[in-house]
Amino acid sequence: MSIMSEASSKTVSTSAPNSPLEISVQEKKVCYQQEQTLLESLEQANVEVHFHCRDGFCGACRVKLNSGEICYPQGEPLAFIGENEILPCCCIPITNISITIDE
Ligand code: FES
Numbered sequence: 001m002s003i004m005s006e007a008s009s010k011t012v013s014t015s016a017p018n019s020p021l022e023i024s025v026q027e028k029k030v031c032y033q034q035e036q037t038l039l040e041s042l043e044q045a046n047v048e049v050h051f052h053c054r055d056g057f058c059g060a061c062r063v064k065l066n067s068g069e070i071c072y073p074q075g076e077p078l079a080f081i082g083e084n085e086i087l088p089c090c091c092i093p094i095t096n097i098s099i100t101i102d103e
Contacts, residue, residue, distance in 0.1 A: 024066075024098040032093050038070065039088035049088055049101055056090040063088055068097030 021032040023041065030045040032038070039061055042049050052060040056077030062085045070091040077087050086099070 021093050022096045023093060024096070025063075025101060036092075037089055038086075038091050038093060042088060047101070051089055054089045056087055059087065061087055061089045064100040064102070066098040066100055068093060068095045070094060070097060 020034075023030040023032055023038070025042065025047055028045070028047060030041060030047060032041050033044065036044075039049055039051060039054065049063065050060050052058040054061075056072070056074070057079055059079030059081065062079070062081055065084050065086045070086050070093050072087075072091050074090055077090050079087060081087060088099075
Protein backbone atom coordinates (compact mmCIF):
# COMPACT_ATOMS: atom_id res chain seq x y z
CA MET A 1 0.00 0.00 0.00
CA SER A 2 1.32 3.45 -0.82
CA ILE A 3 0.48 6.62 0.99
CA MET A 4 0.43 9.84 -1.01
CA SER A 5 1.31 12.95 0.86
CA GLU A 6 0.32 16.35 -0.35
CA ALA A 7 2.84 19.14 -0.28
CA SER A 8 1.93 21.67 2.30
CA SER A 9 1.31 25.12 0.91
CA LYS A 10 1.75 27.29 3.94
CA THR A 11 2.21 30.97 3.35
CA VAL A 12 5.53 32.10 4.77
CA SER A 13 6.13 35.74 5.40
CA THR A 14 9.21 36.96 3.57
CA SER A 15 9.64 40.07 5.69
CA ALA A 16 11.86 38.96 8.52
CA PRO A 17 12.22 41.50 11.32
CA ASN A 18 15.71 42.46 10.21
CA SER A 19 15.16 42.41 6.47
CA PRO A 20 16.50 45.57 4.80
CA LEU A 21 14.12 48.43 4.19
CA GLU A 22 13.50 49.40 0.62
CA ILE A 23 13.71 52.91 -0.80
CA SER A 24 11.82 53.54 -4.02
CA VAL A 25 13.24 56.52 -5.85
CA GLN A 26 12.03 57.35 -9.33
CA GLU A 27 12.12 53.91 -11.05
CA LYS A 28 14.89 52.56 -8.87
CA LYS A 29 14.78 50.39 -5.73
CA VAL A 30 17.53 50.90 -3.18
CA CYS A 31 18.17 48.88 -0.03
CA TYR A 32 18.59 50.99 3.07
CA GLN A 33 21.85 50.08 4.82
CA GLN A 34 21.58 50.13 8.61
CA GLU A 35 23.79 52.65 10.43
CA GLN A 36 23.69 55.07 7.51
CA THR A 37 21.70 58.16 6.73
CA LEU A 38 19.25 57.97 3.88
CA LEU A 39 21.60 60.20 1.86
CA GLU A 40 24.50 57.77 2.31
CA SER A 41 22.39 54.83 1.14
CA LEU A 42 21.27 56.78 -1.93
CA GLU A 43 24.85 57.77 -2.74
CA GLN A 44 26.01 54.18 -2.41
CA ALA A 45 23.38 53.20 -4.97
CA ASN A 46 24.55 55.97 -7.31
CA VAL A 47 21.36 57.98 -6.90
CA GLU A 48 22.18 61.64 -7.39
CA VAL A 49 20.99 63.86 -4.55
CA HIS A 50 21.98 67.49 -4.04
CA PHE A 51 23.59 68.27 -0.73
CA HIS A 52 25.76 70.85 0.96
CA CYS A 53 26.05 70.80 4.75
CA ARG A 54 25.07 67.15 5.29
CA ASP A 55 23.87 68.17 8.72
CA GLY A 56 20.30 69.42 8.44
CA PHE A 57 21.10 73.14 8.19
CA CYS A 58 20.97 74.16 4.53
CA GLY A 59 18.02 72.23 3.10
CA ALA A 60 19.89 71.51 -0.16
CA CYS A 61 19.16 67.79 0.05
CA ARG A 62 15.39 68.02 0.49
CA VAL A 63 13.32 65.42 -1.35
CA LYS A 64 9.63 64.64 -1.43
CA LEU A 65 8.40 61.74 0.71
CA ASN A 66 5.59 60.02 -1.21
CA SER A 67 4.95 57.22 1.24
CA GLY A 68 6.44 55.58 4.30
CA GLU A 69 7.93 56.97 7.46
CA ILE A 70 11.30 58.37 8.45
CA CYS A 71 12.79 59.76 11.63
CA TYR A 72 15.56 62.17 12.54
CA PRO A 73 17.77 60.33 15.06
CA GLN A 74 19.70 63.50 15.96
CA GLY A 75 16.53 65.55 16.46
CA GLU A 76 14.49 67.74 14.11
CA PRO A 77 16.67 69.51 11.52
CA LEU A 78 16.94 73.30 11.43
CA ALA A 79 16.48 73.73 7.66
CA PHE A 80 13.05 74.69 6.40
CA ILE A 81 11.17 71.79 4.84
CA GLY A 82 7.73 71.87 3.33
CA GLU A 83 4.92 69.44 3.91
CA ASN A 84 5.91 65.91 2.77
CA GLU A 85 9.53 66.93 2.37
CA ILE A 86 12.42 65.27 4.18
CA LEU A 87 16.16 65.83 4.52
CA PRO A 88 18.02 62.64 3.52
CA CYS A 89 21.30 63.86 5.04
CA CYS A 90 20.00 63.47 8.57
CA CYS A 91 17.07 61.08 8.44
CA ILE A 92 16.69 57.34 8.39
CA PRO A 93 13.74 55.36 7.07
CA ILE A 94 11.75 53.38 9.61
CA THR A 95 9.50 51.72 7.01
CA ASN A 96 9.85 51.14 3.30
CA ILE A 97 9.65 54.56 1.69
CA SER A 98 9.07 56.12 -1.69
CA ILE A 99 10.71 59.46 -2.49
CA THR A 100 10.93 61.83 -5.43
CA ILE A 101 14.05 63.83 -6.13
CA ASP A 102 13.57 67.08 -8.03
CA GLU A 103 16.11 67.51 -10.79
S1 FES B 1 22.67 68.72 3.02
FE1 FES B 1 22.16 70.46 4.17
S2 FES B 1 20.26 69.94 5.04
FE2 FES B 1 20.85 68.13 4.01
